[in-house]
Amino acid sequence: MIRLCDIRKTYKTRHGSVEVLNGISLTVPDHTLVMLLGESGSGKSTLCNILGLLDTPTAGEYFLDDTPIHTLSQKERTDLRREKVSFVFQSFNLIPTMTAWENIELPLGYRNFPKAERDARVETVLRSVGLIGRADHYPSELSGGEQQRIAIARALVMEPSLLIADEPTGNLDKSTTGTIMETLLEAGRGKTIFMVTHNEELTAYADVVLHLRRGVLE
Amino acid sequence: MFLLQNALKNIWRQRRRYRVLLPLILVCALLTGVFMTVAVPCRQYSDRIITVAYDLTAEEAAAVEEMSSHARELGEGASLIQFGVLLVGAIAILYVSSLMIGERMREVGVFYAIGLSRGQIFVTMFVELFTVCTAALLCGLTFGRVLAVSYLQNEIAVSRLPAEILSYKGNGTAESLCVIAAVGILLLPILRLAVKLLRTDPNEFLTVRK
Numbered sequence: 001m002i003r004l005c006d007i008r009k010t011y012k013t014r015h016g017s018v019e020v021l022n023g024i025s026l027t028v029p030d031h032t033l034v035m036l037l038g039e040s041g042s043g044k045s046t047l048c049n050i051l052g053l054l055d056t057p058t059a060g061e062y063f064l065d066d067t068p069i070h071t072l073s074q075k076e077r078t079d080l081r082r083e084k085v086s087f088v089f090q091s092f093n094l095i096p097t098m099t100a101w102e103n104i105e106l107p108l109g110y111r112n113f114p115k116a117e118r119d120a121r122v123e124t125v126l127r128s129v130g131l132i133g134r135a136d137h138y139p140s141e142l143s144g145g146e147q148q149r150i151a152i153a154r155a156l157v158m159e160p161s162l163l164i165a166d167e168p169t170g171n172l173d174k175s176t177t178g179t180i181m182e183t184l185l186e187a188g189r190g191k192t193i194f195m196v197t198h199n200e201e202l203t204a205y206a207d208v209v210l211h212l213r214r215g216v217l218e
Numbered sequence: 219m220f221l222l223q224n225a226l227k228n229i230w231r232q233r234r235r236y237r238v239l240l241p242l243i244l245v246c247a248l249l250t251g252v253f254m255t256v257a258v259p260c261r262q263y264s265d266r267i268i269t270v271a272y273d274l275t276a277e278e279a280a281a282v283e284e285m286s287s288h289a290r291e292l293g294e295g296a297s298l299i300q301f302g303v304l305l306v307g308a309i310a311i312l313y314v315s316s317l318m319i320g321e322r323m324r325e326v327g328v329f330y331a332i333g334l335s336r337g338q339i340f341v342t343m344f345v346e347l348f349t350v351c352t353a354a355l356l357c358g359l360t361f362g363r364v365l366a367v368s369y370l371q372n373e374i375a376v377s378r379l380p381a382e383i384l385s386y387k388g389n390g391t392a393e394s395l396c397v398i399a400a401v402g403i404l405l406l407p408i409l410r411l412a413v414k415l416l417r418t419d420p421n422e423f424l425t426v427r428k
Contacts, residue, residue, distance in 0.1 A: 082333035093328045097231035107332040109220035154332060 002028040002051065002162070002192065007060035009046050009215075020046045021057070022215035028208065030161075033185065033193045035203055038212035044196045045166065047212065051194055052164045053081035065161060085162045086155035088184075090170040092147040094139040094154070100126070101135040104154045111158070125153040128187040145176035149183050156187055163188055165195040169202070181205050221338060225345035235321065236350055239314050239407065243354040246307035247400060251362020253300035254396045256370065259386035260293030260379075266386075281377075288378050304399045308406060315407030319414055326415070340415050347407050355400060 009021040020043045028034055038044045049055035050062065053069060056077075062069040064084065069077065094103050101122055108118045126132045129149040139147050148168060155163055165184065169177040181202060184193060195206075203209045211218040229236075264286050274282060322343070329339045373379040 078335075082335075086333075087331050089331070093331060095325060095328055097228075106224070107334070109224065110334050110338055112220070158333065 001030055001063075001065060002026070002194075003061075003063040004051075005061040005063075007047075007050060007057045007062060009043070009050065009055070010058045020215050021050075024060070024215075024217055026210070026217065028192060028194070030192055031190055032207045033188075033195065033205060034208045034210060035206035036194065036196045036210045036212060037198070037200065037203070042212045043215040044212055048164055048166055048194065048196055051162070052085050052087060053077045084160055085164060086158060086160040088148070088151050088155050088163065088165040088168045090167040092139070092144075092151045092171075094147055094150055096139050099136050099138055100131065100142065100150045100153075103139070103150060104157050107154065107158050121157050122153075125157045125187065128156070129153045129183050143176075144172050145179055148172065148176075148180050152180070152183055152187060156191070161192060163191050163193045165193060167196055167198065169197065169199065177202070221342055222345060225342045226349065228342070228346045229350055232322075232346070235318050239311070239318055240350060240354050242307070242310055242314055243351055243403075244358045246303060246311065246403060247355045247358025248362040248365075249303040249358075250300060250307075250396060250400055251359040252366045252369075253296040253303065253362075255363045255366030257293050257296035257300060259370070259383045260289040260296065262293075262386045263380070263383050264290035264293055282380075285378065285380055288373075289383065292373075292379075300396065304396075304403065308403050311403055312406045312410065315410045319407070319411050323414070336415060340412065343411055343415075344408055347411060351407060359400070 004024050004026040007021055007024040008019065011018045011020060024047065036044055036047065046055065050057050053064075057070065060070070064080070067080065069080070072080065094100075095106070098106070104122045104125060105118050108121060113121070122135075123132065126135055129152055131146060131149055131153070134142060134146060134150075139150070142150065148171075152168070163184075168184070169180050172180060177199070184195075185205060195202075326339055326343075329342075330336075334342075367384070370379065370384060374381050374383065
């Protein structure tokens with residue numbers, strides 16, 4: 001479960017302080033798909049960075065699965081992020097010199113999973129995103145939608161409790177967007193998914209829809 | 219184990235990125251090997267010939283003096299060129315490796331995003347760079363040495379240098395300095411990588427990645 005209490009984030013610039021998040025309070029139960037909408041500059045990315053343990057709030061409390069994130073050191077936050085949080089980006093961010101299989105296997109290998117378990121997990125997630133037949137393909141040999149499904153598979157292979165997706169359909173056409181959303185819902189079942197989007201139509205898939213305007217949730 | 223396997227596989231995967239750095243190190247090492255192998259015995263021979271007393275005829279003394287003079291010119295010229303090669307090579311390698319590592323920061327960002335630690339990323343890239351650079355350095359130095367010995371043998375054949383010159387190994391100082399300089403150049407890309415990774419906060423970098 002995610003619980004935010006009066007989260008504030010202020011950046012200091014040469015021209016003074018800029019308050020990006022202004023008292024965000026929020027509770028998200030487990031296994032929920034949350035969609036966050038808002039204009040550019042409304043604080044969506046900052047909120048995502050705080051939720052994904054990439055950034056710390058200036059004030060307020062953040063609990064992830066009852067762990068008080070606001071009291072942790074940077075190293076503890078990094079360790080927790082590696083264990084519990086995965087990301088899906090708008091630009092896919094697959095490693096171009098590795099096949100789809102190798103891209104997905106990478107995080108497992110670096111956490112010392114045995115070869116047999118790595119193979120089993122990679123095969124499972126590839127099947128769940130419907131791309132088992134593309135395992136040996138390089139990203140350049142895949143369409144945009146397929147690359148994003150591989151990126152989703154890579155994010156899910158570590159079985160995170162929280163998946164942060166920052167405009168995962170931003171670079172895709174309408175029909176591919178539908179496929180990606182179905183993949184996210186199907187493969188990400190049992191995870192808490194926090195998704196940023198500009199596409200109002202996608203709110204139909206969400207359990208919770210949040211609108212952020214000038215650092216405040218509406 | 220996976221880390222090492224992945225690092226070694228990366229050499230092949232990233233072969234296009236080494237198109238400039240690899241030949242550059244190879245050429246620098248080759249030239250260093252050539253000039254070091256020529257400079258050290260030639261300088262030692264010309265230095266010794268002055269200090270050792272010989273009981274020679276005038277003709278023999280003239281021939282020895284001519285060889286000594288030729289060896290001195292060769293030794294000094296080779297040393298100078300070798301210094302220039304190391305200097306220019308160091309600058310070029312630092313520049314090219316900076317470009318290459320800069321290009322690979324995107325990959326580093328992905329590594330962070332999927333949960334690798336800074337240490338894992340550094341070791342992966344270190345193993346890859348070290349293997350490539352060491353292989354290029356050893357190949358270059360070996361080839362250079364073979365070329366230089368072949369050149370010296372040719373000079374001996376035409377009586378411009380004495381046959382015993384190949385037995386001059388130097389006192390070790392000049393060669394040690396050359397090896398230290400060569401290893402220093404080899405370490406430049408690795409140092410550049412370490413500095414880049416250390417100066418980048420992982421979380422900040424991942425934020426930028428998006």
